[in-house]
Amino acid sequence: MSLSIVIVSYNARGDLVACLQSVTGAPPAVDHDIVVVDNASTDGSAAAAAAFPGVRVVGLPRNAGFAAANNAGIRATRGEFLLLLNSDTLVPAGAIDALLARFLAVDNVGVAGPRLVDASGRPELSFGRMISPLNEWRQKHRTRAWIEAETAREQFVDWVSGACLLVRRADAEEAGLLDERFFLYTEDVDFCHAIRSRASQPAASRAAYRRSHVAFYEKHHPRWAPLLKLYLKLKGDLDP
Numbered sequence: 001m002s003l004s005i006v007i008v009s010y011n012a013r014g015d016l017v018a019c020l021q022s023v024t025g026a027p028p029a030v031d032h033d034i035v036v037v038d039n040a041s042t043d044g045s046a047a048a049a050a051a052f053p054g055v056r057v058v059g060l061p062r063n064a065g066f067a068a069a070n071n072a073g074i075r076a077t078r079g080e081f082l083l084l085l086n087s088d089t090l091v092p093a094g095a096i097d098a099l100l101a102r103f104l105a106v107d108n109v110g111v112a113g114p115r116l117v118d119a120s121g122r123p124e125l126s127f128g129r130m131i132s133p134l135n136e137w138r139q140k141h142r143t144r145a146w147i148e149a150e151t152a153r154e155q156f157v158d159w160v161s162g163a164c165l166l167v168r169r170a171d172a173e174e175a176g177l178l179d180e181r182f183f184l185y186t187e188d189v190d191f192c193h194a195i196r197s198r199a200s201q202p203a204a205s206r207a208a209y210r211r212s213h214v215a216f217y218e219k220h221h222p223r224w225a226p227l228l229k230l231y232l233k234l235k236g237d238l239d240p
Contacts, residue, residue: 003032003100004079004169007087008069010039013048015088020052023085026093030100036087037073039063065183066162067191074169074177082172084188086163089116102154103166110195111167113160115151123151126161130193158196162188171195 005023009016016036023034036049037058050057058076060069070084081100085091095114103112116126125147128139142150165188175194178187210232217225 001030001081002079003028003030003081003083003096004074004077005032005034005083005085005096006070006073006077007034007036007049007085008039008066008073009036009041009045009049009087010063010069011041011043011045012087013041013043013045016045017048019085019087019089019091020049020055022090022092023096024052024054026091028096028100030097032096033077033079035073035077037069037076039065039069065180066185067178067182067187068180070162071177071180074172080169082167082169084162084165084167089163099164099166110171111160111165111192113166114164116161116163123147124161125151126163127155127157128159130158130189159189159192162191165191167195 007016007019020034020036034052034055035058036046036055037060038046038049039060040062046057046059049055056076058072060072064072074082081103083096083099099112099114103109113126116124118124122144125139125142172191172195175191175197178191179194182190214225214229214232217228
């Protein structure tokens with residue numbers, strides 16, 4: 001079992017260094033790698049991250065946004081599990097291993113997130129029901145007491161915050177990764193929705209994925225398309 005930790009950063013050197021210190025200072029026990037995707041920062045973030053032993057930096061030529069940068073990090077790694085982590089987070093010792101253990105212990109979970117607290121120790125509302133006008137109104141009018149109570153218990157939700165989001169690579173890839181049309185905000189909600197949709201109709205989703213895979217090769221790599229089709233047919237993943 002292996003885990004890839006993907007951290008996106010944009011002109012956040014101080015926060016990024018603190019985040020990496022928290023992760024590398026008390027590293028998870030699971031086999032893991034850490035990749036920082038730098039969105040063309042101008043504050044030395046990339047160089048600061050590269051100074052940490054075992055941390056790889058993927059530098060982007062422009063600020064591509066949160067979704068696109070996370071996708072670049074996912075593509076640059078190979079871990080069975082993916083942890084998307086904000087550059088302004090501090091990870092307590094043992095937290096990542098505990099999150100992964102709980103993720104594996106509960107059936108039918110596609111995505112998991114931890115309880116998040118702010119700098120003063122107050123819990124943040126980092127999950128919720130699928131976005132709709134009514135649910136957004138509810139979310140904005142939650143009381144502090146309600147947030148304290150809801151974040152104190154484990155529960156099944158429609159989405160969790162991309163500030164710290166754990167997912168299987170296979171599920172992330174079958175969902176098409178994060179939608180890069182979202183530059184910043186709500187891409188995590190959309191990503192969770194895509195994974196839930198895929199899980200609710202696995203056979204249809206897999207078939208659609210394979211058809212799209214073949215179509216992509218036919219358009220961009222036509223010479224390789226026949227070989228891909230043969231491979232999928234031999235695996236039984238493509239109708240004759």
